[in-house]
Amino acid sequence: MLYHSTNNPSHKVDLKEAILRSLPPDNGLYMPDALPVLSAGFWKTWRHLDFRETGFAVAEAFFGEDVPSAALREIVDGTLEFDAPVVTLAPGDHILELFHGPTLAFKDFGARFMARLMAWLTRDDDRMLTVLVATSGDTGGAVASAFHHVEGTRVVILYPKGKVSGLQEKQLTALGGNITALEVDGSFDDCQAMVKAAFLDRDLSEKLNLTSANSINLARLVPQSFYYIHAARQLPEGVKPVFVVPSGNFGNLTAGLLAMKLGLPVEHFVAATNRNDVVPRFLRSGSYQPRPSEQTISNAMDVGAPSNFVRMQALFGESWEEMKRHVSGIAFDDEATRTAIREVKSLHDYLIDPHGAVGWLAAKAWRAQHPCSATITLETAHPAKFPDVIEAELGPGSVEIPERLAILAQRPKHAIPMKAEKNVFREWLSASLGT
Ligand SMILES: *Cc1c(COP(=O)(O)O)cnc(C)c1O
Numbered sequence: 101m102l103y104h105s106t107n108n109p110s111h112k113v114d115l116k117e118a119i120l121r122s123l124p125p126d127n128g129l130y131m132p133d134a135l136p137v138l139s140a141g142f143w144k145t146w147r148h149l150d151f152r153e154t155g156f157a158v159a160e161a162f163f164g165e166d167v168p169s170a171a172l173r174e175i176v177d178g179t180l181e182f183d184a185p186v187v188t189l190a191p192g193d194h195i196l197e198l199f200h201g202p203t204l205a206f207k208d209f210g211a212r213f214m215a216r217l218m219a220w221l222t223r224d225d226d227r228m229l230t231v232l233v234a235t236s237g238d239t240g241g242a243v244a245s246a247f248h249h250v251e252g253t254r255v256v257i258l259y260p261k262g263k264v265s266g267l268q269e270k271q272l273t274a275l276g277g278n279i280t281a282l283e284v285d286g287s288f289d290d291c292q293a294m295v296k297a298a299f300l301d302r303d304l305s306e307k308l309n310l311t312s313a314n315s316i317n318l319a320r321l322v323p324q325s326f327y328y329i330h331a332a333r334q335l336p337e338g339v340k341p342v343f344v345v346p347s348g349n350f351g352n353l354t355a356g357l358l359a360m361k362l363g364l365p366v367e368h369f370v371a372a373t374n375r376n377d378v379v380p381r382f383l384r385s386g387s388y389q390p391r392p393s394e395q396t397i398s399n400a401m402d403v404g405a406p407s408n409f410v411r412m413q414a415l416f417g418e419s420w421e422e423m424k425r426h427v428s429g430i431a432f433d434d435e436a437t438r439t440a441i442r443e444v445k446s447l448h449d450y451l452i453d454p455h456g457a458v459g460w461l462a463a464k465a466w467r468a469q470h471p472c473s474a475t476i477t478l479e480t481a482h483p484a485k486f487p488d489v490i491e492a493e494l495g496p497g498s499v500e501i502p503e504r505l506a507i508l509a510q511r512p513k514h515a516i517p518m519k520a521e522k523n524v525f526r527e528w529l530s531a532s533l534g535t
Contacts, residue, residue, distance in 0.1 A: 104131060105126050105131075106128040114166070116166075118318055119218060120311045122316070122317045130318050138158070147337065151184065152176055158359075159176050159323070160172060162322050163322075175217055185200075189447075194476045195456070205480060206327075215247040216250065222252060222253075228308075231311055234259075235264075236259075238400060239313075245271065256282065261285050267509060273514055283515040283517050286520025294521075298526055304529060322355070323355075328366075344463040344475050345370070345478050346462075348376070350371070350409055372432070374396040376401060376403055378409075380430055381429075382420075397454045412427075438493055451498070451499065454486055454489050455480045456481070459478060484499050
């Protein structure tokens with residue numbers, strides 16, 4: 101399969117280039133040249149397949165021409181080592197729990213698949229693949245965990261000293277092995293600038309086989325469509341779900357659209373945002389006005405210029421009317437989000453995180469207008485990732501830290517202190533990793 105840039109459909113590359121480059125040189129986004137559809141045979145049996153079988157069928161539809169079945173099966177099985185269960189709060193009110201992975205958020209699915217696919221794509225290269233990531237917290241943790249122990253790869257994470265939470269820092273610094281953390285005496289922007297400078301240094305980039313684990317990488321998107329099919333399968337036969345997606349960069353929602361294009365019966369999508377409501381406004385008015393992001397308590401959705409918006413437009417042939425037929429948008433502020441956390445606890449005895457709470461509000465609003473609908477709200481993170489917000493509403497001790505995180509918290513931190521200087525970083529890379 102070939103991949104083209106959204107900015108220039110005639111710029112086509114193969115799978116290896118689309119994944120290892122992550123971004124086309126013209127700053128567009130890579131899209132599959134022909135969108136796959138799952139066969140009628142698959143849609144006859146899909147309700148009887150388990151998560152891994154579903155994941156394999158989807159992965160094969162996208163990557164089957166380039167990756168042999170046995171290798172692809174291993175990549176999928178290695179990714180899906182945990183489930184994505186649907187829990188029902190009340191009739192028609194369903195939650196898809198996407199936080200059962202090692203770093204407690206849905207980003208584990210994309211990061212784990214990408215790590216394994218990258219390792220396979222570079223299996224015959226005589227050099228290690230070196231992944232550089234600058235992180236302000238969560239993405240670095242998911243990427244570090246995903247590449248940990250993946251053969252032929254190593255990860256260098258740059259994070260700003262004193263600016264990530266204690267638990268986040270442990271997710272970056274306590275793994276060891278092929279994961280190296282650099283504690284940069286500077287800001288997140290400094291970290292990003294250092295990574296960028298390393299990529300722009302062609303000799304270094306070539307010598308160390310550098311790649312980025314960017315969030316708009318196609319290898320992170322495709323595995324996110326696995327769980328839409330797996331979720332729909334968990335509803336009674338004949339029920340067409342409305343998927344409600346707490347959104348920031350809109351990667352998760354785009355993956356849902358890919359699942360629909362594969363043939364999944366979906367009633368509708370609802371994009372739920374916090375006050376950063378560029379897409380809900382676009383859906384109402386037809387006018388797209390990106391703007392600087394505002395800080396909220398659902399901070400993983402604080403995005404003012406969603407990076408996957410161009411992919412959504414491409415999927416609907418650049419037509420606003422077409423997008424509106426399938427996607428609605430609605431936004432909620434922090435006060436409503438806090439109230440929802442209390443309401444979900446008191447009505448359903450269920451702990452919901454601030455991102456899922458925004459989604460739950462959107463689902464409730466949708467069902468008020470469409471009383472026969474069955475909504476599936478994506479719960480994108482475990483509430484234990486946001487203890488301050490939850491405990492402010494529900495009281496001290498209301499969230500339990502899962503064991504897999506508690507264990508990591510007790511491990512020692514290993515980080516290399518570094519000045520926020522591009523040359524220092526380049527020299528360190530060359531001296532420590534170049535062979
Ligand atoms: C990244 C993230 C989101 C936003 O997902 P997008 O794919 O960027 O729309 C929502 N919730 C949580 C917890 C996240 O980590």
